[in-house]
Amino acid sequence: MEEVRLMKGNEAIAHAAIRCGCDGYFGYPITPQSEIMETLMELEPWNTTGMVVLQAESETSSINMVYGGAGCGKKSMTSSSSPGISLMQEGLSYIACAELPCLIVNVMRGGPGLGTIQPSQADYYQSVKGGGHGDYKLITLAPGSVQEMADHTVMAFDLAFKYLTPVLILADGIIGQMMEKVVLPPFQPRMTEAEIREKYPWATLGKPANRKPNVITSLSLQAEEMETINLRLQSKYRKIEENEVLLEEFSCEDAEYLIIAFGITARICQKTVEMARAEGIKVGLLRPITLFPFPTKEISHYADKVKGMLTVEMSAGQMVDDVRLAVNGRIPVEFYGRMGGIVPSPDEVLKALKDKIVK
């Protein structure tokens, strides 16, 4: 029988990383996600699976350690919270251009600036629109439970190696800190060097006599070459958009109105849906699980079925832009949100739904 355990979302990520054969974690402490590295250091995976865990001198350094590890075809990851993720944007741009697979976890807190240590979703733009310089995207997963923190860790590495691209888990301070039931993923062995050499022949593991040198780089001084690289990246992002959209629908079948929310906000809005339905308001909830690729088609589909949509976020309204692009003016799309670490209650979302959409 599967063992059910009780733990924090941050702890679940650490356990899942070890279990899915992660080779290296490189991080820097920041609230509210420090339990990820703390748990790894307590579990000492270097004595069991051989996984390397290292506390770096900064987030700038940890993302570049991830670059180094990923360039060797090793399953490499880091985690941080909003201000630390800002520091990593240079490295992420390089990793995206060099087409290296890796996992970054952002357990968001309120910003801007040093902000608060309370939960937020205000890094949506930074996550799904690129974040650093140049035209690139990160596959962005938005877990809504401790179980998904574990599951998404495994899925993120699979996607990263499938598309050779960095994958971001975009969580928030609540999912990182709250304790829930979780069934951890089964153990899978770390890739052997022979497996890496066979599956990922670009990896810099040392050059055998019979092949050319491998070079991990993002530099190309010729504009034509650089445009070719950009076109390759864009075609990869189109494939990801076609194949990897994930979402969850709740009470959408007969819905006249739709709430759109991700992560912990979707959990709150689920309660709002129950309360609204008890009052006879037919409302459903659509929870994007992948934020890039965004469920544009699915939301567009609902624009022809419902009377209005309410996007709820712990931000000033960021994902609502993508919802409006999907809807393209066909129905009203309104926004309700709280900022700076304030978590909206189901009641205030219900009030917003009535005030802004159900008139």
Add this chain to the structure above:
Amino acid sequence: MTTNEIISPENLVYTKTKVMNDTPMHYCPGCSHGVVHKLIAEIIEEMDFQEKTIAIAPVGCAVFAYKYLDIDWQQAAHGRAPALATAIKRLLPDRLVFTYQGDGDLAAIGTAETIHAANRGENIAIIFINNGIYGMTGGQMAPTTLVGMKSATTPNGRTVGLNGNPLDITKLLAQLDGTCYVTRQSVHTVASVRKTKKAIRQAFENSMDGKGTSVVEVVSTCNSGWKLSPAASNDWMVENMFPAYPLGDLKNE
């Protein structure tokens, strides 16, 4: 004596190392990079480490180092090479991992990565080319630019009041418990080239022996940036750079 008799194998006194490929270099004539590249290639061949080496190229003129040495490379963001090297060496402890960095890369934007990798005692070698100037971007002031030295951003010469002091980062690195070998060399004479080769070989051997971080600074010329001929650059380096950055071992444990 016929030509074939002269070029017979027993008369061979020099051959290009096979770790160096035939790509024409982009470095300016007189630049020290080419000599140091060749030394590294020769050492890798002599140690029989071509299959076990992963090198990290910097941002700066040596960004294209990967075009010239027939080994696996990663090219780092500006200053971040020691962070990459840290992860690579920890994940692949039996590989030779070294960074190749200039003064702007190592001693300005990458100071934190350099100091902390060295302080952790990562088993890597750091080859540090110090020519006191940003070569690739057009000759701006570097952290190691001498007081009074002219550059694109110190057109009237570096002054302490306006620009601060030159940074002797190698001296700083020698103070750290994580470093086992810190030396300063040059490649402007035959004798100095030989000494530098010996130093880099020791740095590579140290990192394979797990002794900690080795740093080999090579005080170098940038005749394009310095606006001097290659020969005059060597003289200028001896007269001005060596007093500020004296050659020799700072630490050898």
